Amino acid sequence: MAESLFEVHDLKKHYRVQGNKILKAVDGVSFHVFRGETLGLVGESGCGKSTTGRLIMRLEEPTGGSVIFEKKDLTALRGRRLRSLRKDIQIIFQDPYSSLNPRMTIREIIAEPLKVHKLAKGNELEKKVSQLLDYVGLASYQANRYPHEFSGGQRQRVGIARALATQPKLIVCDEPVSALDVSIQSQVINLLKDLQQEFKLTYIFIAHGLNVVKYMSDRVGVMYLGKLVELASSESLYERPLHPYTQALLSAIPRPVPGSKKKRIILKGDVPSPIDPPKGCRFSTRCFKVQDICTSEEPVLKEIEPGHFCACHFI
Amino acid sequence: MADTLLVEEIPEKPVSGFVDFAKRFVRNRAALIGFIITVILVIVAVFAPVIAPYDPYDANMPMSLTKPTAQHWLGCDELGRDILSRIIYGARISLRVGVEAVALALSVGIVLGALAGYFGGRLDLIIMRLMDIMLAFPSILLAIAFMAVLGRGIENAIIAIGIVSIPEYARIVRGSVLSVKENDYVTAARAIGNSDAAIIFRHILPNVMAPIVVRATLGISSAILDTAALGFLGLGVSPPTAEWGTMLGAGRGYVWDAPHLLTFPGLAITVTVLAFNLMGDGLRDALDPHLR
Numbered sequence: 001m002a003e004s005l006f007e008v009h010d011l012k013k014h015y016r017v018q019g020n021k022i023l024k025a026v027d028g029v030s031f032h033v034f035r036g037e038t039l040g041l042v043g044e045s046g047c048g049k050s051t052t053g054r055l056i057m058r059l060e061e062p063t064g065g066s067v068i069f070e071k072k073d074l075t076a077l078r079g080r081r082l083r084s085l086r087k088d089i090q091i092i093f094q095d096p097y098s099s100l101n102p103r104m105t106i107r108e109i110i111a112e113p114l115k116v117h118k119l120a121k122g123n124e125l126e127k128k129v130s131q132l133l134d135y136v137g138l139a140s141y142q143a144n145r146y147p148h149e150f151s152g153g154q155r156q157r158v159g160i161a162r163a164l165a166t167q168p169k170l171i172v173c174d175e176p177v178s179a180l181d182v183s184i185q186s187q188v189i190n191l192l193k194d195l196q197q198e199f200k201l202t203y204i205f206i207a208h209g210l211n212v213v214k215y216m217s218d219r220v221g222v223m224y225l226g227k228l229v230e231l232a233s234s235e236s237l238y239e240r241p242l243h244p245y246t247q248a249l250l251s252a253i254p255r256p257v258p259g260s261k262k263k264r265i266i267l268k269g270d271v272p273s274p275i276d277p278p279k280g281c282r283f284s285t286r287c288f289k290v291q292d293i294c295t296s297e298e299p300v301l302k303e304i305e306p307g308h309f310c311a312c313h314f315i
Numbered sequence: 316m317a318d319t320l321l322v323e324e325i326p327e328k329p330v331s332g333f334v335d336f337a338k339r340f341v342r343n344r345a346a347l348i349g350f351i352i353t354v355i356l357v358i359v360a361v362f363a364p365v366i367a368p369y370d371p372y373d374a375n376m377p378m379s380l381t382k383p384t385a386q387h388w389l390g391c392d393e394l395g396r397d398i399l400s401r402i403i404y405g406a407r408i409s410l411r412v413g414v415e416a417v418a419l420a421l422s423v424g425i426v427l428g429a430l431a432g433y434f435g436g437r438l439d440l441i442i443m444r445l446m447d448i449m450l451a452f453p454s455i456l457l458a459i460a461f462m463a464v465l466g467r468g469i470e471n472a473i474i475a476i477g478i479v480s481i482p483e484y485a486r487i488v489r490g491s492v493l494s495v496k497e498n499d500y501v502t503a504a505r506a507i508g509n510s511d512a513a514i515i516f517r518h519i520l521p522n523v524m525a526p527i528v529v530r531a532t533l534g535i536s537s538a539i540l541d542t543a544a545l546g547f548l549g550l551g552v553s554p555p556t557a558e559w560g561t562m563l564g565a566g567r568g569y570v571w572d573a574p575h576l577l578t579f580p581g582l583a584i585t586v587t588v589l590a591f592n593l594m595g596d597g598l599r600d601a602l603d604p605h606l607r
């Protein structure tokens with residue numbers, strides 16, 4: 001697992017908003033992803049995890065930083081060369097209702113990436129489409145139907161089949177199950193896991209459900225207000241969270257053990273606006289360990305234990 | 316993948332979108348009447364030489380200003396030409412100008428609106444300000460100016476009326492594109508590796524068709540009105556071509572002595588415009604996703 005498939009360096013996305021202010025949605029995020037692993041990204045709404053996913057996909061233009069995918073800098077690619085690289089990186093969306101074109105049949109939706117990249121045509125195309133439907137657990141007789149005839153879970157499977165069509169190396173899963181029923185969630189999660197094994201896929205798994213992320217991911221990155229605050233292997237992060245924010249986040253997981261004594265850490269206040277983030281550590285306004293240094297100096301992400309990174313002055 | 320079971324059921328025979336739409340359209344009585352009148356108008360226009368009882372250009376001075384009789388159901392005009400025949404032939408002009416002007420305005424309007432809506436930014440600003448400038452003039456005034464430059468004739472009328480209605484379509488298309496492009500399937504189309512052109516034509520435009528179809532139907536009626544207005548002002552098709560607006564213009568001197576010269580062409584315009592408006596309203600109700 002030592003080989004890294006791609007690296008993100010100091011990725012930034014700033015939006016100019018009303019009143020000429022600058023909203024820093026993602027502000028200097030760096031990490032790398034190993035071939036074949038699942039990297040989970042968690043955080044509250046608005047922490048920049050989805051934006052990070054979109055930046056990696058080059059669906060949005062980064063303000064700064066670089067994304068190195070197999071030694072190529074994605075941020076420098078344009079036009080045709082970028083489009084041809086897109087077959088290696090695919091995305092699965094959160095909302096299965098808006099992610100499928102209502103005017104196209106399931107067959108057309110799944111065949112489109114193959115046609116765009118000229119990977120198959122004619123009979124071979126037909127065969128590949130039914131194969132893809134089979135992978136995700138749909139029957140090929142359903143291919144001539146339109147998305148509105150399917151349920152949310154089935155639509156999500158179609159979205160997964162579309163993402164698989166070009167045999168990508170990396171799939172960004174942008175909250176792929178948070179819009180689904182709990183019973184369907186586990187089906188889709190297991191499907192994603194099976195497909196990962198079968199096709200040696202690498203996932204970036206973006207979610208806010210901590211249990212789902214734990215189940216899916218090899219390593220997990222925790223984001224807060226556009227920054228990565230902690231990054232570690234799944235076991236290490238869930239067993240020994242270092243960053244105060246991660247500790248608070250994990251303490252919010254309901255425990256199914258009656259009478260369990262684990263104390264819940266309640267944070268005060270709300271997430272500050274990313275337009276005017278606090279000076280120093282971004283978490284300083286809500287942290288229960290806050291000291292003077294936190295409001296003046298920004299902590300950097302450093303390796304505390306092998307493979308366990310954390311951005312806090314007191315760790 | 317065998318452990319992921321599929322338990323959801325799919326209806327055996329799905330209701331097609333078109334059948335659903337047709338049912339709702341037919342249930343709307345006014346829309347149905349509009350549709351039937353339109354069909355009759357089209358038949359009349361196509362078979363005008365067969366249906367018309369007289370040659371619409373055959374002047375017959377002794378019959379000048381004849382009131383409606385058994386021979387001439389709608390009477391004769393100032394040159395003794397049969398008004399019914401002229402109205403029947405006039406349907407050809409009105410429908411042709413209506414449809415072709417809208418087609419011209421639509422094709423340019425869709426392209427401009429889609430570019431403005433999809434790319435946004437400076438391009439959007441330039442295109443839409445240009446459209447605003449055109450909208451600032453009363454459309455008939457602008458059409459008159461174009462006719463003055465281009466000269467009379469049915470093709471020029473089509474061009475003039477087509478050009479002045481571009482902004483309406485550009486605005487509608489832009490608005491719809493702006494809302495449709497926020498859908499994840501548009502992002503997905505980009506993630507797959509589609510070019511911008513493919514995204515616009517394959518993924519966005521098919522999903523903005525409903526409001527455009529409605530607007531185009533209503534647009535035909537206003538194009539017909541504009542043609543008549545140009546004809547009335549003596550700027551439309553050149554006489555002696557049988558055209559409803561021109562007939563009104565020619566007959567306005569006889570309004571007291573022979574009111575049928577104005578009444579019948581006027582009625583033809585009214586009924587046609589009404590038919591298209593009823594049909595357009597019906598289409599909007601039947602296609603409107605909010606009622607679903």
